[in-house]
Amino acid sequence: MKYSKLILAGLLVATVGTGCKKSMDDLFANPETFTNTKIEYLLPTAIEAVVRQEYVQAYNNSFRQLGPMMQLNASTVDPISGNVYNITSDRAEWSAYYLTRMLNVIGIQNYYNYKIDKSQQEEYKVYYHLSKVLGAYSTAQATDLFDDMPYTQGFDAQNSLYGQPVNYYPKYDDQKSIYYSILDDLKTAAEFLGTATLQPALYESHKSLAVQDILYKGDLARWQKMANSLRLRYAMRISAVDPARAKQELDDLVGGNKPLITTNADNGALLQGGQAFTSAGGTLVRAFYEAINYQYAPKFIVDQMTQSGDPRLQVFYRGSSDTTAIVGLPATFADRTFAITKAAVLDTVTFVRNTNLPTGVTINAADVYFLLAEARQQNLITTGDAKTYYENGVKASIEWYYSIYLNSPVAKKPGVTAQPNATVINTLLASSSYTFDPNKAMEQIALQKYLNTGFMEMGETYAEFRRLDLPKLPADIYEGQQRNSTYPVRYWYPTAEAANNSENFSKVAAKNNATTRVWWDVK
Helix, strand or coil: CHHHHHHHHCCCCCCCCCCCCCCHHHHCCCHHHCCCCCHHHHHHHHHHHHHCCCHHHHHHHHHHHHHHHCCCCECCCCCCCCCCCCCCCCCCHHHHHHHHHCHHHHHHHHHHHHCCCHHHHHHHHHHHHHHHHHHHHHHHHHHHHHCCECCCCCCHHHHHHHCCCCCCCCCCECHHHHHHHHHHHHHHHHHHHHHCCCCCCCCHHHHCHHHHCCCCCCCHHHHHHHHHHHHHHHHHHCCCCCHHHHHHHHHHHHHCCCCCCCCHHHCCEECCCCCCCCCCCCCHHHHHHHCHHHCECEHHHHHHHHHHCCCCHHHHEECCCCCCCCCCECCCHHHCCCCHHHCCEECHHHHHCCCCCCCEECCCHHHHHHHHHHHHHCCCCCCCCHHHHHHHHHHHHHHHHHHHHHCCCCCCCCCCCCCCCHHHHHHHHHCCCCCCCHHHHHHHHHHHHHHHHCCCCHHHHHHHHHHHCCCCCCCCEECCEECCCCCCCCCCCCCHHHHHCHHHHCCCHHHCCCCCCCCCCCC
16 A cells, blocks of 8 residues: 555654754654664654644645635635635645654554563653544544544554564544544543653653653643543534444543643643744744735624624734725625725734744634533533533633734734733623524534634634534625535545555445545534
């Protein structure tokens, strides 16, 4: 199988230098020069590869495909030449998962299982379980796009490095079993991390974890919260297709009062700073900066925020050079009855030139609150109150985006120099279109999920948009035809799969289109 052979050929072994004092590029060493390493040196590149939104994929998939399709951004590109409702390939996500995101995650696990003895395994259990959290998140992102995938055998091409049997033709695991594995891994990892104690006086690898862990600086309690929060997300993801398993997970998490991310201080955000938004950059901020024809504020979001008095409007967008007013661009070209120069664009301070923008986000406090609100509204949990969860989510989202704005090195807008005060927030929640209404709670929760995840968690935005079929977006009409009466609901498998793993691929070939829903996406 082509990608399996590439995994073996491209296995990255992190440098045996100390910590992350060098740039991340220095950590991607030539594998042919190493026959040995230490697990701790694999962790920073594993985190980087899994969490970071890489520039090319953000530019191509987020801003030129999924964003305009879901009306997260508006475009001036011709609707036929830039048909965002037509996914016809894997859009390089397949190879990104197997060859980049999971490479050192699997490397950590294989090294732990096959290259060190039992006494060393006791030292490296922390690293092993951190890799399980990263792997669960990365795998969920991938299977949410492709449905069934090689998983249990999907990385066996690396096995020759560890004296284990090699398999270049892995079977495809069904998405249900993949999700069960994800949930199990997150539960096991969270339970371990909740009881583990670092011993820096005994183990050098424990002493260096604060440096090697570029996400949480060695804070295991925060990793535990992230693992539990991701488990909450994926339990809700399968709640329509497998309510029994979802409720089992939710009972343990919420009924068991397991710690979750409930403050923005614990968000799974990779904060590296010093990003370049020019051609030297390789992260999300460069994609924001270069997607000039896709930077326009969409009318749907502008209208929702304007109607409610949402303070995020001021940090999401800026007025054009012609006007300070924030005017959204309609999805339908024929409805654009004003000069394009009057349309608002993505805010420079928050996004386009913010070199301190998080390079990636796994899950944040607002995500957790909206998941809890949905779970309570659907009676999947009995703890708490849907209205309170929902309102806490809105508050956390506003605080999160303002913190991104305020942490930017770009000069702030006049009058937008601090977090919104309590009066603004309370008014928003008490007397606007955001005021919680039990009769339309799911529409409100889904809208807030969509506004919060947006570009920063594009994989999550696309997954929830498919699962909930919400929010209901305005029709996009071109030459009298509605172009968004349906949406692509999955990515295609790469064309090489049919040739290089034909026997196993034949079992999933019928799903290889953009209209067959993934397992959890039921209606």
